[in-house]
Amino acid sequence: MALRPIDNALPITPDNLRPKKHAKVSIQTQKRASEIGVNDENRAPLPQPVDAASVDYIASENLKPFQDPESSIQSLVEGLDSKDWVKVCESLNDVRRFSLYHCGLLLPVLEKVMLVVVKAMKNPRSALCKTSIMAASDIFDAFGEKLLDSADSSAFDQLLLQLLLKASQDKKFVCEEADKSLTALVNSIAPLPLLQKLHGFVSHGNLRVRAKAAVSISNSVSKMGSEEIKEFGLVLLLQTASDLLNDRLPEAREAARSIVFSVYKVVSENEKPNPEEAWQSFCETNLSTVQAQSMIKVVSSSQ
Structure with missing residues (x-):
């Protein structure tokens, strides 16, 4: 029996034998093209990242005073609060200029400035972090003990902690700048x-922070006279040195030895006939037997 032709059937041609393309393939292709910006002149250009090298690290001696400091101080706080980190860097350099040349104008807003410096030190951008550390150094030079005069010294405590942390990290140029700032502080x-501020950090959980605090303590003790050392506490310094002498980092151990010699000098200064005996008695009275022997050995090995 003959087959009947199907109504409306298309004639078989080579074109009808080719598989048809799905529309969604072309749509996806167009979408991908638009995502990567191919031939799209109307797309807004992506913002270019600011190069950290464009931030200037200006030495203190190269900073200039303001021509009109009274009007400049009004815009300083606004600049420090900016969400643009480059603007914050510029404002921190202005803080340095005020510290060096117009510190009286900066004093009323000093606590806020210190909190901004702390915040900038915590920022992951190394350029902003380093600029804030440089600002801290100039603030120390300008204000000194006035930083401790306020009833609420938490801003200074936070600043000190951040400096110790930054001096302990692996980024060399940040670490070196923090070391300079700690020296300026001392x-x-x-x-x-x-x-009294530094002593709490010698028991910090971070061994590098302990070492940096130990160095700063050692540098401070080396500047003190006998009466000042006695006022702070000979026994407290002896016990601090004893703890640091067994620390894991050589930097902490070397600082501990320096502290030991400072304490020894005060203990033995009025014991001309037998200074070693006075030192031995002092150590054995205030330390365990093992600790005392370590302290005695530090001094005897240097003689």
């Missing part, structure tokens, strides 16, 4: 009040 604030 040189600008009297040893006794600074020791």
Whole structure:
């Protein structure tokens, strides 16, 4: 029996034998093209990241005073609060200029400025972090012990902690700048009040922070006279040195030895006939037997 032709059937041609393309393939292709910006002149250009190298690290001696500091101080706080980190860097350099040349105008807003400096130190951008550390150094040089005069010294405590942390990290150029700032701190604030702030950090959980605090304590103690050391506490310094002498980092151990010699000098200064005996008695009275022997050995090995 013959087959009947199907109504409306298309004639078989080579074109009808080719598989048809699905529309969604072309739609997806167009979408991908638009996502990567191919031939799209109407797309807004992506913002270009600011190169950290464009931030200037200006030495303190190269900073200039303001021509009109009274009007400039009004815009300083606004600049420090900016969400643009480059603008914050510029404002921190202005803080340095005020510290060096117009510190009286900066004093009323100093606590807020210090909190901004702390916040900037915590920022992951190394350029902003380093600029804030440089600002801290100039603030120390300008204000010294005035930083401790306020009833609420938490801003200074936070600043000190951040400096110790930054001096302990792996980014060399940030670490070196923080070390300079800690040196500026030791040189600008009297040893006794600074020791009272630093002492709490020698038991910090971060061994690098302990080491940096130990170095700053050692540098402060080396500037103190006998009466100041006695006022802070000979026994407290001896026990601190004893703890640090067994620390894991050589930097902490070397600082501990320096502290030991400072304490030994005070203990033995009025014991001309037998200074070693006075030192031995002092150590054995205030330390365990093992600790005392370590302290005695530090001094005897240097003689």
